[in-house]
Amino acid sequence: MSGFEIVESAAARLRKHWPHRPTVAIVLGSGLGELADQFDEPVQVDYSEIPGFVLSTAIGHRGRLVFGHYAGEPVVAMQGRFHLYEGHKASVAALPIRVMHALGAQALVVSNAAGGLNPNYRVGELMVIDDHINFMFRGPLVGLNAPEWGQRFPDMSAPYDKRLADAAIAAARRGDFVCHRGVYVGMLGPTYETRAEYRMARGMGGDVVGMSTVPEVIVARQLGMRVFGVSVVTNACSPDQLGTTSGEAVVEVANREAERLATLVTAVVESAK
Amino acid sequence: MLDLFDKIAEATAHIRHHWEREPVAGIILGTGLGNFVEHLEVEAAIDYGDIPHFPTSTAISHRGRLVCGMLNGVPVVVMEGRFHQYEGYSMKQITLPVRVMKALGAGTLLVTQAVGGMNPYYKPGDVMVIDDHINLMGDNPLVGINDDRLGCRFPDMSAPYDQELIGVGLEIARRQNFVAHRGVMVAVTGPNLETRAEYRFLRAIGCDVVGMSTVPEVIVAVHCGLRVFGVSVITDMCLPDALEEAVVDHIIANANSAQPKLTALVEGVVAHLCSQQLG
Numbered sequence: 001m002s003g004f005e006i007v008e009s010a011a012a013r014l015r016k017h018w019p020h021r022p023t024v025a026i027v028l029g030s031g032l033g034e035l036a037d038q039f040d041e042p043v044q045v046d047y048s049e050i051p052g053f054v055l056s057t058a059i060g061h062r063g064r065l066v067f068g069h070y071a072g073e074p075v076v077a078m079q080g081r082f083h084l085y086e087g088h089k090a091s092v093a094a095l096p097i098r099v100m101h102a103l104g105a106q107a108l109v110v111s112n113a114a115g116g117l118n119p120n121y122r123v124g125e126l127m128v129i130d131d132h133i134n135f136m137f138r139g140p141l142v143g144l145n146a147p148e149w150g151q152r153f154p155d156m157s158a159p160y161d162k163r164l165a166d167a168a169i170a171a172a173r174r175g176d177f178v179c180h181r182g183v184y185v186g187m188l189g190p191t192y193e194t195r196a197e198y199r200m201a202r203g204m205g206g207d208v209v210g211m212s213t214v215p216e217v218i219v220a221r222q223l224g225m226r227v228f229g230v231s232v233v234t235n236a237c238s239p240d241q242l243g244t245t246s247g248e249a250v251v252e253v254a255n256r257e258a259e260r261l262a263t264l265v266t267a268v269v270e271s272a273k
Numbered sequence: 274m275l276d277l278f279d280k281i282a283e284a285t286a287h288i289r290h291h292w293e294r295e296p297v298a299g300i301i302l303g304t305g306l307g308n309f310v311e312h313l314e315v316e317a318a319i320d321y322g323d324i325p326h327f328p329t330s331t332a333i334s335h336r337g338r339l340v341c342g343m344l345n346g347v348p349v350v351v352m353e354g355r356f357h358q359y360e361g362y363s364m365k366q367i368t369l370p371v372r373v374m375k376a377l378g379a380g381t382l383l384v385t386q387a388v389g390g391m392n393p394y395y396k397p398g399d400v401m402v403i404d405d406h407i408n409l410m411g412d413n414p415l416v417g418i419n420d421d422r423l424g425c426r427f428p429d430m431s432a433p434y435d436q437e438l439i440g441v442g443l444e445i446a447r448r449q450n451f452v453a454h455r456g457v458m459v460a461v462t463g464p465n466l467e468t469r470a471e472y473r474f475l476r477a478i479g480c481d482v483v484g485m486s487t488v489p490e491v492i493v494a495v496h497c498g499l500r501v502f503g504v505s506v507i508t509d510m511c512l513p514d515a516l517e518e519a520v521v522d523h524i525i526a527n528a529n530s531a532q533p534k535l536t537a538l539v540e541g542v543v544a545h546l547c548s549q550q551l552g
Contacts, residue, residue, distance in 0.1 A: 087417035137411030190415045191492055194430045196405040196457045200478040247427040 004148050006052035007095065011102035013050060018043045018067040018076075021104030024269050025097065025225075026070075026077040027216060029112035030247075031254025032232065033079040035262055039068025047080070052095050054082055065096075071269040076100050083212055085190035090140035094219035098149075101223045107164070107272040108220040109265055113254045114208035114231035115192070115245070117201055118182060121208070121233045124257055126172065126264065127180040128165045129229030131158075132214050133206060136188045140215040141222060150222035159221050164228040164268050171267030177260050182207030184231055186214030195239035208233060228268045232257045275420050280326040280369065285376040287324050292317040292341040294348040297546050299374030299499075300539060301352045301490060303386035303506070304528055310353055312536055314343040321354075324373075328356050328366045339370070345540060347547040350374055357486050359464035364414035368493035372423065375497045381438070381546055382494040383539055384503045387528045388482035389511035389519070391472055392456060395481065397510055397527045400534050401454040402442045403434050403503035406488050407480055409461050414489045415496055424496035433495045438502040438542055445541035451534050456481030458505055460488035469513035482507060502542050506531040 028035055036042065046064045047053040055063060062079040069075065078100075082093040097108060114127070121127065145152045165181065172179030185206035187193065193201065193209060201209050208231045220227050234253040235245045294316070302309050319339045321327040329337055337354040356367040371382060388401070395401065419426040439455065446453030459475050461467065463485035467475065475483055482505050494501050508524040508531075510517075 085413065085416050188411075188413050188416065190419070190426055191408075191413060191428050191430050191495070194405050194407065194433060196407045196459075196479055197430070200407055203478060244429040244431050245427070246429065247425070250427075 002146065003091070004146050007098045007102050010051045010053065010099045014045060014065070014099070014103060017045050020074040022067065022074045022076040022100065023105060024073060024075045024107045024109060024272050025100035025105035026075055026109040026265065027081050027111065028077055028079055029081065029212060029254070031113055031251035032111045032258065032261055033062050034258050035265060036066035036077040036079050038262065039066055039070050039075070042066050042068040054088055054092060071266045073269050073273060075269060076103060076105060081212060084136055084138055084188055084215065085211055090136070090138040090215040091143065094140040094215040097216050097219045098223065101225060105225065107226040107228070108216070109268055110213050110216055110227065110229045111261060112210045112213045112231050113234040113250050114184065114210035115235050115237040116208050116233040117198060117237050118180070118207040119238055121180060121236070123233055123236055124253055125178045125180060125233045126257065126260055127182050127208055127231045127233060128168050129160050129184045129231060130165065130181045131160065132184045132186060132217065133204065134186050134214045136186050136214060140219050150224065154218070154222040156221065159217050159227055160229055161226040164226060164271055167267045167271035168228065168230065168264040171263050175260065175263045179264070180207065184213060184229065185209045187211055192245045193237065198237045198239040209237060226272060230261065230264055232261065275418065277365065278420055278422055281372045281376050283325040284327060284369065284373045288319060288339065288341070288373065288377060291319055294341070295378030296341070296348045296350040296374065297379065297550060298381040298383055298543055299350050299371065299379040301355050301382070301384045303355065303486060304525065308532060309536060309539065310340050310351060312344065312540065313340060313351065315340055316343065317341040326369060328362050344543050347543050349543060350377055350379065355486060358410055358412070358462050358489070359485055364412050364489045367489045368414045371490050371493045372497055375499055379499065381500040381502065382490065383542060384487050384490055384501065385535055385539070386484045386487045386505055387508040387524060388458060388484035388505040389466070389509050390482050390507035391476045391511050392454070392481040393512060395454055395507050395510070397507055398530050399452050399454060399507045400531055400538065401456050401482055401505045401507060402439050403458050403505060404439060404455045405434065405457045406491065407457065407459040407478065408488045409459055410488060411462060414493050424498065428496045430495065433491050433501055434503055435500040438500060441542055441545045442502060442504065442538050445538055446534070449537050453538070454481065458482050458484055458487065458503070460484055460486065466519050467511065469516050472511045472513040472516070483511060504535060504538055506535060
């Protein structure tokens with residue numbers, strides 16, 4: 001089966017589980033999965049039942065699609081995503097985006113747990129992603145490009161939709177909590193960065209650093225989807241006073257920020273109608 | 274992916290057949306540093322080709338055998354010749370010997386390498402104790418499903434190089450009156466050397482020296498809980514605005530000239546580890 005046929009067969013399978021057209025696709029990052037527990041009339045489908053989906057092995061990731069209504073809109077969410085550090089090719093990691101697009105989603109909401117490089121960021125704060133740097137040494141569009149996929153050379157001058165970002169930041173203001181706007185650096189992982197690597201990532205313009213999101217956003221842009229991205233700052237990576245970091249601590253902080261994340265996602269879903 | 278655990282066990286069992294001691298440290302010798310073994314009371318020397326699952330070393334001036342023996346009365350296991358990403362090996366292959374050293378009982382990894390100096394205060398023949406690194410190899414030996422028996426999914430890298438051992442190394446250099454820098458090493462894939470523009474870039478992102486090894490081994494050492502001490506030997510200067518063509522013979526000659534310093538550092542750190550173990 002070609003990649004395109006895999007996407008079509010996954011979409012066909014999923015339509016049998018849930019007949020509606022989602023308007024927004026949501027990717028829930030480490031420790032952020034519980035947002036999908038708030039969907040109305042949820043329908044869950046395990047990744048193991050979906051053609052082309054691999055298994056999610058990462059901590060704080062459950063490994064299923066959840067369909068339902070959120071903020072009154074039909075949506076689909078990934079509870080658990082695929083990471084390159086799990087050994088997946090970037091194109092495989094981003095395949096669910098193509099499937100959710102095939103189901104009808106015209107907008108993508110991506111969330112992630114990230115380390116804060118910007119010294120003004122505090123643990124637990126949110127950052128709306130304004131732009132990213134791909135430092136994963138891999139890209140999801142490498143290889144022959146099927147015309148159905150979209151353009152060979154997608155433009156990346158503004159991968160993150162400004163209006164959706166503005167809607168989220170306005171919602172944070174109304175909710176009276178801090179929400180930054182900055183640059184996400186995507187790294188391969190799975191090691192956390194060294195102090196020297198944090199200095200480098202900060203020096204080249206990054207505000208937060210993480211191990212996901214970039215492949216998904218690149219594919220979404222090739223598909224012409226509007227993209228909204230948000231990072232939860234789960235640990236501070238100031239190289240000159242660096243503490244240690246563990247996966248468990250990251251997930252714990254992300255869990256705590258679920259409510260604020262929900263505020264932003266609600267605003268974005270309403271704005272993306 | 275999870276077969277790595279069994280590969281480690283098989284390689285370890287083979288080495289155990291030749292050598293029964295528990296090493297205090299594992300030592301990896303880089304380009305031009307192979308004569309270090311002369312300081313060792315060799316008890317077993319096993320060609321990589323004879324050890325199950327070990328790749329074979331193809332790099333120039335790397336011999337390709339595992340030497341087990343006593344360094345001033347302290348049991349150590351030494352890699353004479355290492356594996357590089359530019360030889361086409363996967364990062365998992367490159368780092369298998371580190372896991373085997375751990376399985377043999379080593380608590381510390383000492384790693385040496387030849388590097389190009391970008392910090393203008395460094396000179397060919399100087400040594401630099403590695404304080405930190407930047408991985409620009411575009412890969413990581415821990416990519417894939419994590420085997421929790423070997424280490425955790427997301428190893429912390431806030432201090433991969435043991436701060437106490439860095440201090441010990443610098444003190445040895447002071448006492449023996451030779452220059453030892455402390456700096457940041459960046460690892461690139463190679464095998465071509467860098468362009469002038471690449472050297473400027475590497476310097477700008479905060480690096481003092483550049484090499485084509487060590488980072489994979491150190492990541493795996495941290496993953497499996499080894500303390501790490503790293504030393505770079507500056508074999509040529511990479512100053513982009515006065516760049517001279519690199520000559521492999523000169524690089525090896527400079528590495529050889531630094532051998533007494535390197536030997537002093539490795540011997541001193543191993544002695545420190547031994548005294549800690551006894552103390």
